[in-house]
Amino acid sequence: MLKRIASIVVAATVAFSGLMFSTGEQAEAATGTFAYSKVNGLNIRTAPSLTSSKVVAKMDKGQRYTYLGKSGSFYKINYKGTHRYISASSTYTYLKASTSTSTTVSTSSSSKRSKLVAESKKYLGTPYRYGGTTTAGFDCSGYTGHVYKKAIGKTLPRSSRQQYSSAKKISKSSIQAGDLVFFSHSGGTIQHVGMALSKTQMINSETGGVKYASFTSGYWAPRYVGAGSYL
Template identity: 30%
Template sequence: MKKVLISCALIASSFFTMTGISHANAYKTAEIIVPIQDIKQEAAETSLVISKVAMGQEVLILEENGNWSKIKFGAGIEGYIDSSSMKVLKTGIINKDRVNLRMFPTTESDVITIMGVGSMVQVVSQEAQWSKIRFEDKEGYVFNELLTVNTKENTTTNRGDMRSSDKILEVAYSKLGSPYKFGGTSSSGFDCSGFVQYTYKNALNIELPRVSSSQSKAGTQVSREELQPGDIVYFDTTGGRSKVTHVGIYISNDEFIHASSGKVRQVVVSSLNERHYKNGYLGATRIIN
């Protein structure tokens, strides 16, 4: 058993070393706050103007250098603009299921639409109790406590700046070796869905449904070829392929971490290519982007 835990610790160490590189292209999103802004070919006032952006339009910040920012806009246009001409936008994740997006900041206001747990939104502004957000093509209000807010930033080694997927796996790895317990949702013992629920709650304050079948329906369904760290993978481990009986959290390289009820009866790292899981694999869902 000691060898298994040491091996898992090495996997964890390797993962965080690699993600520091592989996620280097996680960019900030910004909104133009001046009426019209020139996009220049180089970071200089005298440089050629290659395009323009207007107030309210969104851009990706690729680099920041003093008073200039290199941005990407529209159909792949890249250039430089004055950093003071834009403000960095925050994004958020809906952390409970069936959350109402309301027309005005009051519970008596009409419901525009209902958002599921893990829905990605853009935060326009925040007050004491309510946040004004954009969800898909709709704009409205949601209670602050139902929203986990992040700023899209380049990844660093500081935990506060870690990508959401890194935070999920950090919490998950911290529970390696915890015992399996049917119905368990804490460090004293987890079942498979209790482990997934605990990890998302403690990493991102996202409250997932309690049971594995419901967790498999949260978020956005993704193919195995599209799997990313932090995705929920789900299985039918009864030998059939008709119902969800087991869930775990995808790491990378066809490996996932989960609370196993098998011989080891603890939180372990396993391979999707192991016969038991390969035969029972049903799919995956993405809670975060």
């Protein structure tokens, strides 16, 4: 009886969206091998073809899905319980097995983000001061630098332009709490920085002091230039 229940559970687990994964696919998935994107906007297709398939979604750099095997010049992946395909070109993708090290790195990154968010909120209402880097008053980059140093012991470059230049660039859709978002008032060089709290909201030091603001609507939306991560 127990064997029968177990077999039913296994069958239900592998039968996503009416698609039964083969024994080989189950073995690939069991090894914890993932297909990663090297670029932003990598097409996820319905079939292993450039001409006879539809694009159903896109992957950003660093995103991953469970690898289920190779089909011609495509990797087969488990995308929301369904077979989907991405390019297997080394220019766009790579494979990597899940390891305890990667889990540790992920956990560490999550912990750092939580610390940054908690630290950033301590200074809500602190006045804006041009050139300021202390709790007596912050300018935009003085604030982000102070938060990073206090929260995780990381020293950032002094100016917003330098912080943008040194950060690892990430897409808007990949922004997480603790990442930095950058702006230009004139459409030229970087002139302002804030720290993201979500994919739409940041905390920053601007006119009126340290406050919350949206970077996808209102004043900052049309001035958004890009995002960067130090995590």
